[in-house]
Amino acid sequence: MGMHTPLTARLGVAMPIIGAPMAGVxxxxxxxxxxxxxxxxxxxxxxxxxxxxxxxxxSLASDSGRLPFGIGLMAWALDDCPELLERxxxxxxxxxxxxxxxPRPYVEALHDAxxxxxxxxxxxxxxxxxxxxxxxxxVAQGTDAGGHTGTVGSxxxxxxxxxxxxxxxxxxxxxxxxxxxAAVLAAGAAGAWVGTCLLACPEAASTAEARAKVLAAAExxxxxxxxxxxxxxxxxPEEFAGRALRNRFTDTWHGREAALAADTAAGRxxxxxxxxxxxxxxxxxxxxxxxxxxxxRPAAEVVxxxxxxxxxxxxxxxxxxxxxxxxx
Ligand SMILES: Cc1cc2nc3c(=O)[nH]c(=O)nc-3n(C[C@H](O)[C@H](O)[C@H](O)COP(=O)(O)O)c2cc1C
Numbered sequence: 001m002g003m004h005t006p007l008t009a010r011l012g013v014a015m016p017i018i019g020a021p022m023a024g025v026x027x028x029x030x031x032x033x034x035x036x037x038x039x040x041x042x043x044x045x046x047x048x049x050x051x052x053x054x055x056x057x058x059s060l061a062s063d064s065g066r067l068p069f070g071i072g073l074m075a076w077a078l079d080d081c082p083e084l085l086e087r088x089x090x091x092x093x094x095x096x097x098x099x100x101x102x103p104r105p106y107v108e109a110l111h112d113a114x115x116x117x118x119x120x121x122x123x124x125x126x127x128x129x130x131x132x133x134x135x136x137x138x139v140a141q142g143t144d145a146g147g148h149t150g151t152v153g154s155x156x157x158x159x160x161x162x163x164x165x166x167x168x169x170x171x172x173x174x175x176x177x178x179x180x181x182a183a184v185l186a187a188g189a190a191g192a193w194v195g196t197c198l199l200a201c202p203e204a205a206s207t208a209e210a211r212a213k214v215l216a217a218a219e220x221x222x223x224x225x226x227x228x229x230x231x232x233x234x235x236x237p238e239e240f241a242g243r244a245l246r247n248r249f250t251d252t253w254h255g256r257e258a259a260l261a262a263d264t265a266a267g268r269x270x271x272x273x274x275x276x277x278x279x280x281x282x283x284x285x286x287x288x289x290x291x292x293x294x295x296x297r298p299a300a301e302v303v304x305x306x307x308x309x310x311x312x313x314x315x316x317x318x319x320x321x322x323x324x325x326x327x328x
Contacts, residue, residue: 002014002015002311003015003016003185003307003310003311003314005168005185005189005190005191006168006190007137007168007170007190007191008191010116010136010168011040011068011094011095011116012068012094013035013038013039013040013068014038014039014307015037015038015039015303015304015306015307016181016185016190016191016192016307017034017038017039017040017181017191017192017194017303017306017307018039018040018042018070018095018170018191018192018193018194019031019034019035019039019040019041019042019194019195019198019299019303020042020044020072020147020172020193020194020195020198021042021043021044021045021070021071021072021073021097022044022072022146022147022195022198022199022285023044023045023046023047023049023147024044024046024205024206025044025195025198025199025204025205025206025285026041026042026043026044026072026195026198026204026205027043027044027053027057027060027061027205028043028056028057028058028059028060028061029060029061029203029205030198030201030203030204030205030299031043031057031060031061031069031070032060032061032062032063032067032069032203033201033203033298033299033300033303034198034299034300034303035061035067035068035069036067036300037299037300037301037302037303037304038300038303038304038307039303039307040068040069040070040094040095041061041069041070041299042069042070042071042072042095042097043057043058043061043069043070043071043072043093044072045071045072045073045074045084045088046074046077047074047076047077047234047235047236048234049084051081051083051084051086051087052087054071054084054087054088054090054091055087055090055091058071058091058092058093059091062091062093065092068093068094068095069093069094070093070094070095070096070097070118071088071091071093071095071096071097072096072097072099073085073088073096073097073098073099073106074098074099074100074101075098075099075100075101075102075103075106075119076100076101076235076236076237077235078098078101078106079101085106085109089109089110089113089115092113092115093115094115094116095115095116095117095118095136095137096110096115096116096117096118097117097118097119097120097139098110098117098118098119099119099120099139099141100120100148100236100237100240101237102129102133103117103119103130103133103135104129104133107133107134107135111134116136116137117134117135117136117137118135118136118137118138118139118170119133119135119138119139120139120140120141120149120172120193121138121139121140121141121161122141122142122143122149122150122151122152122157122239122240123150123152123157124160124161124164127140127160127161127164127165127169128164128165130165130167131164131165131166131167135167136167136168137167137168137169137170137190138161138165138167138168138169138170139169139170139171139172139193140154140157140158140160140161140162140169140170140171140172140173140189141154141157141172141173141193142154142155142156142157142158142171142172142173142174143173143224143243144173144174144243144287144288144289145172145173145174145195145196145243145287146195146196146199146222146243146244146285146286146287146289146290147195147242147243147285147287148236148240148241148242148243149173149224149240149241149242149243150239150240151224153173154171154172154173154174154175157173158171158184158187158189159187162187162188162189168190168191169188169189169190170189170190170191170192170193171184171187171189171191171192171193172192172193172194172195173287174196174287174288174289175192175193175194175197175289176194176196176197176289176292176293177197177292177306177309178305178306178308178309178310178312178313179310179313180192180289181306181307181310182310182313182314182317185310185314186314186317192306194306195287196214196286196287196288196289196290196293197289197292197293197302197306198299198302199211199214199284199286199290199293200214200215200293200295200296200297201296201297201298201299201302202296202298203298203299204299206284207277209277209279210277210279210284211296213245213279213284214245214284214286214290214293215293215294215295215296217245217286217290217291217293218290218291219288219289219290219291219292220291221245221246221290221291222243222244222245222246222286222287222288222290223243223244223245223246223250223254224241224242224243225241225242225243225244225250225254226238226241226242226257227249227250227253227254227257227260228242228244228249228270228283229241229242230253230257230260230261231249231253231260231266231267231270232267232270232271233267242283242285243285243286243287243288244283244284244285244286245279245283245284245285245286245290247279247280247281247282247283247284248280248281249266249269249270249273249280249281249282249283253266269281270282
């Protein structure tokens with residue numbers, strides 16, 4: 001059967017599922033596994049990543065050019081590091097996202113190279129700007145999402161963006177099971193952009209200890225905070241905080257960012273904790289859907305069951321709610 005949306009048609013994938021770009025976590029191995037599961041896997045390129053990472057992980061993700069994949073960049077970091085865009089163009093991905101800042105300056109070069117362009121938006125104004133910039137996909141990223149995000153919940157944001165723009169809209173933030181995927185597809189989304197549900201997969205580039213933290217966390221264990229960016233002196237625009245698992249560091253510093261910025265010892269502690277894999281101080285970015293991640297499963301299996309189970313669920317619900325007969 002399969003589910004057909006503008007996303008599956010444009011990307012040539014079996015399922016309307018995109019594996020979110022996640023710096024430090026979604027590298028080539030995870031992206032490839034997502035694509036092998038029937039979705040489109042993306043590589044996350046962080047603001048402090050070296051440009052060499054792009055070619056290396058792209059080769060892994062695409063299995064040396066055999067599979068489609070995507071690359072996720074951060075607009076605010078690209079201005080200072082144009083090399084990241086150059087390496088991205090050379091890697092020939094199917095899709096590139098330019099999020100957290102204006103994608104507009106980069107759209108033409110990407111389109112000229114035959115690459116589809118997406119951007120994550122966190123409110124109506126940024127959705128309109130993205131559509132006007134000529135993007136192929138707009139990703140409505142709710143505050144439930146893991147990693148850097150805005151302040152509007154996924155469901156209100158999705159409804160607002162679907163009502164506002166004419167380009168295909170993909171839903172991000174809080175989708176980790178077939179119920180979530182079925183819900184956003186029924187609402188009109190062209191697909192789902194999922195990160196947190198992949199955080200415990202063995203293909204993730206994170207540490208085993210970080211994956212164990214994900215498995216142990218409940219839906220109430222996250223906080224939207226700037227403390228890790230402040231402590232590292234990373235130039236994230238202030239409107240984007242990051243959703244991470246709460247720990248001793250966030251309990252100590254969240255709400256005291258000015259004091260943290262002046263405390264060089266705290267910055268050093270964080271750097272040391274990251275090296276040592278001490279996640280009572282170091283960060284594990286994760287969304288509210290972390291409470292739904294209970295087992296470590298291969299990413300291809302996560303994606304396949306997400307898609308197949310959502311299809312069954314949609315058929316059953318349509319039959320139950322509307323009396324639409326299920327085809328044999
Ligand atoms: C660990 C982690 C790292 C992330 N890194 C990036 C990134 O490098 N670039 C980006 O555009 N989005 C990044 N995000 C946000 C995701 O693209 C996506 O919006 C989010 O994972 C979707 O919500 P969910 O986590 O509830 O599935 C990250 C998310 C997580 C959980």
